[in-house]
Amino acid sequence: MDFFLNQLLNALLLGGIYALIAVGYTLVYGIVKLVNFAHGEVYMIGAFLGVVAISSLGLPFWAGLALAVLGCGLLGLLIEYLAYRPMRQAPRLAALITAVGVSLFLQNLAMLVWGSEPRAFPALAPSGEEHFFQRAILGGRDGAGAVFIPGKFVFIWSITLALMLLLDWTVQRTTIGKAMRACSLDKGAAALMGIDVNRVISFTFVLGAAMAAVAGVSYGLYIGSQIGFRMGVYPGVIAFSAAVLGGIGNLRGAFLGGVIMGLVEVGARAYLCPWLEISGGYSVAFAFAILIGVILVRPTGILGSSAVDRS
């Protein structure tokens, strides 16, 4: 039972991180109808910025997180401005190849700048002391089966939930959110109504990139290591799967899909793979299988409307 609870906690945590990434895919797809392949790389760069800010610049955690969010927001703006904006009128195939190119570029840029060795998340407190994130809120490290909730779990859950509510409120209640929804329905008509479509699209990219940065830093905090230039690839595809599963273009769907993907991945690693007597490395494959299944069977996703273009 304790094992189950621990796995459930991990799954919810991972799901929250996936949800934060998935939001970026779903917002961008909803408006420009582009699978932003580089989004996983934005997440990776967010994690790196956080780590570098904390370990090399010696900033406190909050400042590191803020720097990652700002840096990634700027990165998202630049990517949209330099790479995707010229492709707005181009065929979808061309835009998709551009996205792949940006992803390739960013990944290798990160490798050149930060090296190919994975890094560890820096210790947040001086040695001997226990940072709030490491301290047990519930349970303790001793006792193999006991439920153990350190502070970082609580932090990641609360920030994910808070950001999701904030995003939902932004899209549903604010003027810019209304403009986003209008652009998502019909960019031409939105432009005729006096909406600056370019600004809305830039805002969307910045929003998605900032969420990805939070996800990246959270993941680093959660795992504590493996901040490498390839870390964005699988979470990127899994988060995209989450967005498709929830219904691409749908914000709440992305959240739901992210949590489901977290449950699937952790569930597969903890239960399904041992039961099938296969390696735990396959847990990601289940996420991919779900992606293929959803695209084939119900491309509109769980919460998606039937109006989603299947092509």
Add this chain to the structure above:
Amino acid sequence: MSGWRSRSAQFLLALLLFLLALPWLGPAGAELLPATGHGRLMEVCLLILIYVILALGLNVVVGFTGLLDLGYVAFMTVGAYTSVLLYRQPEWQFTGSFFVVAFIAGLHCALWGVLRGAPTLRLTGDYYAIVTLAFAEIVFLLVLNESWLTGGPSGIKGYPPIALSYQEAPARQVELRLRVSPDPRGSTPENPSGLTAEPSFTPQDLWLGELSPDASPGLRRRYERSSPDSGAGPELRFRNWDGQMAFVELEAQAPWVVLGSGVIDGESPGSAVQIPMEGREPGAFLKPLIYWDLALLSPGEYRAEIRLEPRFARQVLKDGTPGFFYLVLLLALITLGAVTLLHHSRLGRAWAAIKADPVSARSCGIQVGGEKMIAFAFSGFVGGVGGSLMAFKFLIVSTNIFDFWSSIVVLCCIVLGGMGNIRGVLIGALCFIGLGELLREPYLFAGVSDSTRAWVENSGGIVKQILSVKEEGVELNLARTRYLFFGLILVLFMIFRPGGLLPPGGRGKPLLPELRQRLTALAGDLFHLRKDPPGA
């Protein structure tokens, strides 16, 4: 037009003659790429030819039918592993067997192309691309995790190179004894069993094939038993081999590769161990290795007869030999011919119609599903053959060689050259792979001041990745930035010349004026801050 055609034919003929002569250019060829050693030009051309095959295969789906395939590496992987797993079996090494093996690998991939294509027939655009990507990742994870078949992360190596023919040699019988007796020193921490083992072989000379006399004196020494606890000799040593009591391996001289292995079964002493010999070049002498685990043995004598059935490979086509180059050239020409014929056939026009508009194509009586399936199968087949060529070029298959970015490299060749245009694909593979190999070449800046040296030595990040201090100066090595440039090329080509160097349907506009025009247009968009009507 006919004049241009004939000129193009002349050009192709000249290119073909150049490629045919290339393996014999030797030092002259090396002079064409001065910074490189002997044979580098041929190596680069070989790689380009392999990518020509792969790109032609991918182009059938991406260029002809207009579906973005981001998982082409899945076919390369399946093809490479299939051919290697088959070809390393001795029964699959017979005269001309590589073609059979490559064909089977291709068919295997064609099957997977159909299996992947069948459920995704209705998908286009992004969703098709994502499904192919997910499929490739699942294949990647399978290869990574099913170590019993694929060797896992370290992959498979040590399989023989392609040989065109084989020659059987008379079978030989070797007797192998392992005498296990109590160690006079008793049980020690190093050897808790308190036993000692003495291996012996008869006959002592295990020469097979042509004997080279100068190697002969070393032979006897190799069979002398080296003391296991002194660790002096590499030949006989203690090793627990998967809990087997004793285990015999045969290795051939230079390179020391395992030829075959068998388990000495303690339960039935005197049993024969069949060691089939994989194809080797003649002249190699053999080295039997016995591994044993004293903890599992009891005092007594273990005896095994090894029957060797040597078969030697003749006309070995390794990477770097003219034969391998011609093999790849031949397959590239066959692929080129097949793709050109398909492109101009009824099927090719059907694909073009599907690319333009699937609904209209269907209404014109084109069996959209069926024609697409043929494209998937053909593309998979070519990818499988190309993958097996890569496997026998590198003589190692692993997930490092066949990762997601391999798909992107092949895609880049197509995008750069011109999607859907066969000549464009050739040019694309030439430029792209050529550029990639050019970036691999280190450039030495001689006569660098000491301050620059110190700056290079003390800096980190990007500088450290591309610059290194050498004795003669500072060396610039852009090999690690290759993929950075590849990504940049993809983006820039999509923005400025989405049709590639040679867009389909004619020769396209002259490159430079068009580039200038587009650059000014973009600069106007970006920096002039002109108020465009936003949207759409």
